[in-house]
Amino acid sequence: MSERTDELRKSLLRAPKNGYDRISAAERTEMERYCKDYMKFMDAAKTEREAVSYTVEQAEKAGFVAFVPGMKLAPGMKIYRNNRGKSAIFAVIGKEPIDNGAQIVASHIDSPRMDIKPNPLYEDAGMAYLKTHYYGGIKKYQWTTVPLSIHGIVAKKDGSVINVRIGDEPTDPCFIVTDLLIHLSADQLKKPTAEAISGEALNILFGSEPIADDEGADRVKLAVMQLLNEKYGIIEEDFLSAELTVVPASPAREIGLDRSLIGAYGHDDRVCAWASFEPLLTMDVPAHTAVCVLADKEEIGSVGVSGMQSQFFETFMADVCEALQGCLRRCLERSFCLSCDVSNAYDPIYAETCEKRNNSQINYGIALCKYTGSRGKGGCSDASGEVMGRIRRLFDDNGVVWQTAELGKVDQGGGGTVAAYMANRNIDTLDAGVPVLCMHAPMEVVSKLDCYMTMKGMKAVYND
Numbered sequence: 001m002s003e004r005t006d007e008l009r010k011s012l013l014r015a016p017k018n019g020y021d022r023i024s025a026a027e028r029t030e031m032e033r034y035c036k037d038y039m040k041f042m043d044a045a046k047t048e049r050e051a052v053s054y055t056v057e058q059a060e061k062a063g064f065v066a067f068v069p070g071m072k073l074a075p076g077m078k079i080y081r082n083n084r085g086k087s088a089i090f091a092v093i094g095k096e097p098i099d100n101g102a103q104i105v106a107s108h109i110d111s112p113r114m115d116i117k118p119n120p121l122y123e124d125a126g127m128a129y130l131k132t133h134y135y136g137g138i139k140k141y142q143w144t145t146v147p148l149s150i151h152g153i154v155a156k157k158d159g160s161v162i163n164v165r166i167g168d169e170p171t172d173p174c175f176i177v178t179d180l181l182i183h184l185s186a187d188q189l190k191k192p193t194a195e196a197i198s199g200e201a202l203n204i205l206f207g208s209e210p211i212a213d214d215e216g217a218d219r220v221k222l223a224v225m226q227l228l229n230e231k232y233g234i235i236e237e238d239f240l241s242a243e244l245t246v247v248p249a250s251p252a253r254e255i256g257l258d259r260s261l262i263g264a265y266g267h268d269d270r271v272c273a274w275a276s277f278e279p280l281l282t283m284d285v286p287a288h289t290a291v292c293v294l295a296d297k298e299e300i301g302s303v304g305v306s307g308m309q310s311q312f313f314e315t316f317m318a319d320v321c322e323a324l325q326g327c328l329r330r331c332l333e334r335s336f337c338l339s340c341d342v343s344n345a346y347d348p349i350y351a352e353t354c355e356k357r358n359n360s361q362i363n364y365g366i367a368l369c370k371y372t373g374s375r376g377k378g379g380c381s382d383a384s385g386e387v388m389g390r391i392r393r394l395f396d397d398n399g400v401v402w403q404t405a406e407l408g409k410v411d412q413g414g415g416g417t418v419a420a421y422m423a424n425r426n427i428d429t430l431d432a433g434v435p436v437l438c439m440h441a442p443m444e445v446v447s448k449l450d451c452y453m454t455m456k457g458m459k460a461v462y463n464d
Contacts, residue, residue, distance in 0.1 A: 031449065046168075051273065092290045101288060102317075105338045105461060127205060135245075136440070144176075148248060149168045154239075271433075295418055337429040344407055369405040
């Protein structure tokens, strides 16, 4: 190879490198610190309610205060608003007038799961069960025969709210959805995987010991209700106003002999939520106001009062603009939003589903996704070339290892994020996030390096 050809190759051709070939020893130490903190968050926050509670607690320790309309604001002030305990917004006020826009990062904190139905408890064949309705896109067969825990709240008629969390501690009982033994599965195994386990079969095995000294019906059901009443003071009717969720009981774990990966439930999208939130805790006064949105309901269309389609975000931004004597419309049209959500990591075992040149890969950094959607980009916001150019420059200037992403082959994959809803508000928006293996499974897998580079990328956006 001639020297001239070598120079041409270096100057004209793109040559992606594994992130471990680009990261310093000092950064590796910081990466491990960051990932340990992230794993603590994942174990503490398996639902959107718990994620809000955890981040608000951490924010208040870092000097954030609850923002209310009419509050006087000044550069450097750290504020937040808690939306019904299920979504939240955090902001650090910048030096620039709010009419010059804000630097926004929006992630979601809900994950696929099973929700307990309003009339869930029944007994059959001497066993007590809870009926569920799955939430978001899951492969139902993956949720059988794995240890499960129950999280959530029970709102009683007297107005009191009881927090419930059973199954995560080593001394706790856990729960399970049963499956058919292989010896009797001849008919089941002939079905497509989407039909092998029905939604109505996702019932939680809740107990089997009958109440003593009784000859009446539903002795096991009565026994488990007695245990719930003793611990939480609830009766069966209280299920009608409960919001209880069934999630995997397993803690976050390091994966691989080299401990380079993290396995946990709910990386989608709490891995991006933590990366969006953590930089604000130690942020100095930014040039533009930095805003972190942790939204709910993305897995079912970003609907409802806690989803990204609600007016919660506008209401908060309008109150901030009013406090800073700015105009909401001017602020939004001059703002930038990174919709921080995960992408699918290329898995060579299922290579036929992806177009490798344009798919994100483990250990190649934060993935920029110009468009999501499906089959003709349906439902996506499709960021402009100018927006992509801006982020390329920003990440390169700040030493962020990055790559591009696409959600599967053109006619194979598809999906959505909150990006379209932010773009609909006249905000330049781009999707970016952590590549994930086994997305929407009870245990998903991410790379430590990609987690760290995503956080580093969010920090660069806030400080741009």
